Amino acid sequence: MKKSIPFLFLIFGLLSSAFSQVVPLKIGVAGLHHGHVGWVFEANERPDVEIVGIAEPNRELAERYAKQHGISMDIVFDSLEEMLEKTKPEAVTGFGATFHHLEIVQICAPRGIHVMVEKPLAVSLAHAQEMAQLARQHEIHLLTNYETSWYASNEKAYEILHSGQIGETRKVVVRDGHRGPKKIGVGSEFLEWLTDPELNGAGALMDFGCYGANLSTWLLDGQRPVSVTAVTQQLNPADNPKVDDEATIILTYPNSQTIIEASWNWPIGIKDLAIYGLTGAIFADDGSHLRVRMAEGYSGFSEEKMELLERSRPYDDPFSVLLAVVRRETQLGQFDPYSLENNLLVMEILQAAKESAETGKTVFLSKK
Known part of the structure; x- marks a missing residue:
């Protein structure tokens, strides 16, 4: 029994070290009008995901979510462009109306910022094709999340x-x-x-x-x-x-x-x-x-x-998938x-x- 206590401390130390070495994926959130947006706030509580900025012009809506999830209003911006410039996310997740998915890619792709949107990809085939062309041209990942x-x-x-x-x-x-x-x-x-x-x-x-x-x-x-x-x-x-x-x-x-x-x-x-x-x-x-x-x-x-x-991870969670794809841990x-x-x-x-x-x-x- 005396040997088991140091062993447990060793395991605990190794696990703590592993978690401390996780470099979180810096995520920007584009819009808060989608009912699934709670998922990204839940992911923000993990060590591998960090919301660095939110683009949402509706201050009342943003304040509601900020209060609910303990997010500072200092990272909330009126426009996506300002949020990207000030916070430099690695990827942006779209949680607004589907119509705005195209605009998100139009803004993010030339900056080399990866995008994941909630299903479906777009409101129309024309929007989807333009999004795809931009993603391929600028070599970003463009994912669509389905429950x-x-x-x-x-x-x-x-x-x-x-x-x-x-x-x-x-x-x-x-x-x-x-x-x-x-x-x-x-x-x-x-x-x-x-x-x-x-x-x-x-x-x-x-x-x-x-x-x-x-x-x-x-x-x-x-x-x-x-x-x-x-x-x-x-x-x-x-x-x-x-x-x-x-x-x-x-x-x-x-x-x-x-x-x-x-x-x-x-x-x-x-x-x-x-x-x-x-x-x-x-x-x-x-x-x-x-x-x-x-x-x-x-x-x-x-x-x-x-x-x-x-x-099994990363396919148990969309933000784990996004991280694994962006970090080239999975294809x-x-x-x-x-x-x-x-x-x-x-x-x-x-x-x-x-x-x-x-x-x-x-x-x-x-x-x-």
């Missing part, structure tokens, strides 16, 4: 699918939705732009349809859909007078089909995924629960249920959910979905 990128269940589903266990993919169904932003009580600053067709690009189609397009692109290794067919409705015009609140998008591929269900009308919040192969099916019911059913006869099946631990796969390649195709899909919903016709994507 479902952290899900251990989705990672395991990808692994099982690509192992060949359920055979070749025939159908993917992705469902994402809740009761609607107003009914779940999002902040007024978030609700204002989320239900604005210019600032958000659409309603539920953009807010939740992007998840399915992102996951389908990843699961199918970057395949381009042959066609996109979408139907949108406005089932709750009182809460969502300017945008759709119900969307179903069908993507056809040469050998499979993806159905994306996006809703602001569901009684229960849902983010799930189903993959149907020739010999079995995978069901990711939420972030940590997975079921695999292998076919037996006509309607029979054997089922394996899994409860999964969090994804994203070409069609990783965070990747620019994936999210450019997502924007092609969403643009085609909006066109299809407006015209009532199937839109065929050009071949590349």
Whole structure:
């Protein structure tokens, strides 16, 4: 027992030393109008992330968050340009309206500052293409963060699918939705732009349809859909007078089909995924629960249920991913959910979905 005490002190000392040697990623925050902004303030409490500046002209909003999270108003600036000049962040995270993502990249890319935005990448394909061109020209990383990128269940589903266990993919169904932003009580600053067709690009189609397009692109290794067919409705015009609140998008591929269900009308919040192969099916019911059913006869099946631990670092958290990519500790796969390649195709899909919903016709994507 006498030897164990010095040993414990040695381990404690080594861990303390390791944490003390962490050089935090200096992050600038562009905007505070997104309901997910709390994530970056939570990350700021870790030793590997430091918020050095915030660009937010709404002083009342900034003061609210500063007080809530113990942030000095000395690092809050009215403009992104001033914040970058005064604080010199390594990367900027976008937490404003999706429409402003382009402006963030226009300002950051020429300065060599990396960018991560909340999903989706942009409000339109034209915005996305300009962002991509700037990112490549100035050699910055441009990431898009989706909550479902952290899900251990989705990672395991990808692994099982690509192992060949359920055979070749025939159908993917992705469902994402809740009761609607107003009914779940999002902040007024978030609700204002989320239900604005210019600032958000659409309603539920953009807010939740992007998840399915992102996951389908990843699961199918970057395949381009042959066609996109979408139907949108406005089932709750009182809460969502300017945008759709119900969307179903069908993507056809040469050998499979993806159905994306996006809703602001569901009684229960849902983010799930189903993959149907020739010999079995995978069901990711939420972030940590997975079921695999292998076919037996006509309607029979054997089922394996899994409860999964969090994804391993850095993929358990978006800011860990950002740090690892910026510091060149990891390299994203070409069609990783965070990747620019994936999210450019997502924007092609969403643009085609909006066109299809407006015209009532199937839109065929050009071949590349």
